[in-house]
Amino acid sequence: xxxxxxxxxxxxxxxxxxxxxxxxxxxxxxxxxxxxxxxxxxxxxxxxxxxxxxxxxxxxxxxxxxxxxxxxxxxxxxxxxxxxxxxxxxxxxxxxxxxxxxxxxxxxxxxxxxxxxxxxxxxxxxxxxxxxxxxxxxxxxxxxxxxxxxxxxxxxxxxxxxxxxxxxxxxxxxxxxxxxxxxxxxxxxxxxxxxxxxxxxxxxxxxxxxxxxxxxxxxxxxxxxxxxxxxxxxxxxxxxxxxxxxxxxxxxxxxxxxxxxxxxxxxxxxxxxxxxxxxxxxxxxxxxxxxxxxxxxxxxxxxxxxxxxxxxxxxxxxxxxxxxxxxxxxxxxxxxxxxxxxxxxxxxxxxxxxxxxxxxxxxxxxxxxxxxxxxxxxxxxxxxxxxxxxxxxxxxxxxxxxxxxxxxxxxxxxxxxxxxxxxxxxxxxxxxxxxxxxxxxxxxxxxxxxxxxxxxxxxxxxxxxx
Numbered sequence: 366x367x368x369x370x371x372x373x374x375x376x377x378x379x380x381x382x383x384x385x386x387x388x389x390x391x392x393x394x395x396x397x398x399x400x401x402x403x404x405x406x407x408x409x410x411x412x413x414x415x416x417x418x419x420x421x422x423x424x425x426x427x428x429x430x431x432x433x434x435x436x437x438x439x440x441x442x443x444x445x446x447x448x449x450x451x452x453x454x455x456x457x458x459x460x461x462x463x464x465x466x467x468x469x470x471x472x473x474x475x476x477x478x479x480x481x482x483x484x485x486x487x488x489x490x491x492x493x494x495x496x497x498x499x500x501x502x503x504x505x506x507x508x509x510x511x512x513x514x515x516x517x518x519x520x521x522x523x524x525x526x527x528x529x530x531x532x533x534x535x536x537x538x539x540x541x542x543x544x545x546x547x548x549x550x551x552x553x554x555x556x557x558x559x560x561x562x563x564x565x566x567x568x569x570x571x572x573x574x575x576x577x578x579x580x581x582x583x584x585x586x587x588x589x590x591x592x593x594x595x596x597x598x599x600x601x602x603x604x605x606x607x608x609x610x611x612x613x614x615x616x617x618x619x620x621x622x623x624x625x626x627x628x629x630x631x632x633x634x635x636x637x638x639x640x641x642x643x644x645x646x647x648x649x650x651x652x653x654x655x656x657x658x659x660x661x662x663x664x665x666x667x668x669x670x671x672x673x674x675x676x677x678x679x680x681x682x683x684x685x686x687x688x689x690x691x692x693x694x695x696x697x698x699x700x701x702x703x704x705x706x707x708x709x710x711x712x713x714x715x716x717x718x719x720x721x722x723x724x725x726x727x728x729x730x731x732x733x734x735x736x737x738x739x740x741x742x743x744x745x746x747x748x749x750x751x752x753x754x755x756x757x758x759x760x761x762x763x764x765x766x767x768x769x770x771x772x773x774x775x776x777x778x779x780x781x782x783x784x785x786x787x788x789x790x791x792x793x794x795x796x797x798x799x800x801x802x803x804x805x806x807x808x809x810x811x812x813x814x815x816x817x818x819x820x821x822x823x824x825x826x827x828x829x830x831x
Contacts, residue, residue, distance in 0.1 A: 374501075375436045378494065379427070382435065385489035386426045386458075387419060393482035397475055414473035421465065422458075429458040435490075445807070448491055455487045505537030514538050514575035515567060517591050519545040523579040526605050530577075541571055546587075561591060568600050579605040641808055642774075646746050649815075650739040661733060664695055664725070672719045674700035677734055682751035684775045687768070689754055690743040693734035697722025729822055735777045747811040748776025749799040750787065764792055770799045773806070780810075783817040 394415040398404070430436065433453040459479060466474065505511065514530065516523045527540045544567065546560045559567055567573065576595060580588050588604060595602050654661075665676045678696040681689050698717040718726065725731040738744040744751065749770040752760070760767045781787065781798035802810070 377497065378436060379430075381493055381497075382430055382490060383423055383426065385493060386422060386486055389482050389485035389489055390419065390422050391415065392485060393478045394475075396481050397478040402477070410473045410475070414471075418466070418471065418473060422462065425461045425465070426454075426458050429461060430454040433457060444495070447494060451487055451490045451494070455483055455490070458486070459483050502537075509537070511537045511539050512574040513541050513571060514577060515541055515564070515571075515573050516543050516577045516579050517545065517561065517564070517588075518579040518581075518584075519543040519547065520579075520581060522581060522605060526577050526579040538575055541573065561587065561594070564591065564594050565598060568595070568598050573600055575601045575603070577603050577605055638806075642745065642811075643742070645808060645811065646739050646742075649746055650736050654736050654740065657733060657736075660730075664730060664733070667721055668695060671721045672696075672699070681754060682775065683754055683757050683771060684743060684751055685771060685773065687757070687771045690738070690751075692743070692751060693738055695725055695731040695734060697725050697731050732777055739777065743774075745774040745776045747778060747780075747802075747814045748774050749779050749802070750782060750795075751775035760792060764796055766800065767796055769803070770796060773803055778814060778818040780814055783814055783821060 394412065396402075398409050433450050435447075435450050435454050437450075459482075463479065465471075516526055518526075523543055523545070527543075530538050530540055544559055544561060544564055564576070568576070576591075578588050578591055580591075592602060668676045674696055676696060678694045678698075679691045680694065682692040683689055697719060699719065722731070735744060739746055757767075779799060780802035781795040784798055786795040786798055802814075
């Protein structure tokens with residue numbers, strides 16, 4: 366249900382969806398037939414046929430966009446959800462248009478014009494909606510278009526919920542107070558307004574639109590009671606998952622024969638995502654190998670001339686699902702580096718490094734041969750850095766959720782590395798950033814990390830690069 370406060374925004378989106386669709390429909394005709402693109406069979410349909418089809422285009426667009434949920438407006442809607450909805454809506458509109466025109470044998474048809482229309486409509490809808498949300502977010506951050514929320518609970522989870530809402534000021538959700546029967550002595554941020562039994566009255570008197578149930582797992586009965594109490598109101602009710610050890614992971618839900626299952630640890634690489642990720646790796650790794658071939662050859666010659674031993678160093682590392690592979694690096698240490706110490710982490714001013722090795726490690730150039738690992742499919746360009754099996758077996762026993770890093774392929778660079786958590790740094794912080802990357806993965810995030818990696822290498826602003 367769309368609340369009255371969201372109705373103007375829904376109307377705004379509806380009007381502009383129609384405008385974008387109409388402009389894209391007419392523009393597709395003009396681009397196809399008035400820009401000199403060769404005609405098929407020297408036949409150009411009249412512009413009047415394009416215009417006379419507009420009423421059908423408008424009606425079918427409204428039906429399509431409504432069916433895919435483009436007008437489900439709420440403050441917690443994610444960008445990905447809206448982009449997917451727009452893609453589904455435009456695809457459904459195209460199918461309905463083509464089938465309807467075919468059924469009534471309408472004389473206006475052009476495959477290229479339809480492709481242009483679909484592309485322009487999708488890009489236009491996503492662009493103007495993103496611009497609208499950005500402007501609205503800035504207005505909300507300045508105090509406009511605010512809504513009020515109550516947080517059920519007064520403990521650690523409730524306080525974290527309040528702080529997260531304050532940080533996300535673009536949503537415009539103001540926390541009025543905590544509501545709970547149990548008041549901890551450490552609560553100083555806001556007073557507990559009332560016990561749980563007064564929730565319906567508070568929702569009505571304070572014009573509350575959102576209720577966040579932030580209770581620990583051992584108070585499941587209270588959470589159920591709150592939900593039942595608010596079942597007669599129209600307020601939005603959301604449960605904040607009390608899973609401290611998995612805060613960096615997203616929860617997924619699925620239904621099977623009426624049962625709801627909650628996934629706590631799932632890889633984001635499934636279905637089409639696997640194809641997209643692998644295509645990016647192959648394309649960019651191949652381009653990088655060709656572009657950097659002279660540098661790779663120069664470094665190989667320099668290593669051969671400055672120290673004895675092999676040019677490349679192969680080391681067993683763990684990747685997807687914990688499987689091991691042979692990772693390639695330019696050799697930066699003496700051939701007998703671990704003959705006495707065994708497997709150890711590299712440290713500052715490590716005496717085992719060669720003179721050229723210090724430079725290669727400081728600039729990350731020793732990692733460049735891993736482009737071939739990416740090409741072979743052992744690694745990805747972006748992902749958690751791979752670790753040696755001996756350290757994996759050690760860390761899995763001491764670091765919570767360490768093995769969750771292996772839900773995806775390891776990478777040459779990663780979110781932890783561009784934020785300074787690499788080498789002999791805080792392992793817990795590194796795992797935290799790796800899990801954040803896994804949870805929020807998308808192709809644009811990968812491209813952002815690659816750009817940051819290049820800027821970091823060029824600027825040599827790297828911590829723990831030794």
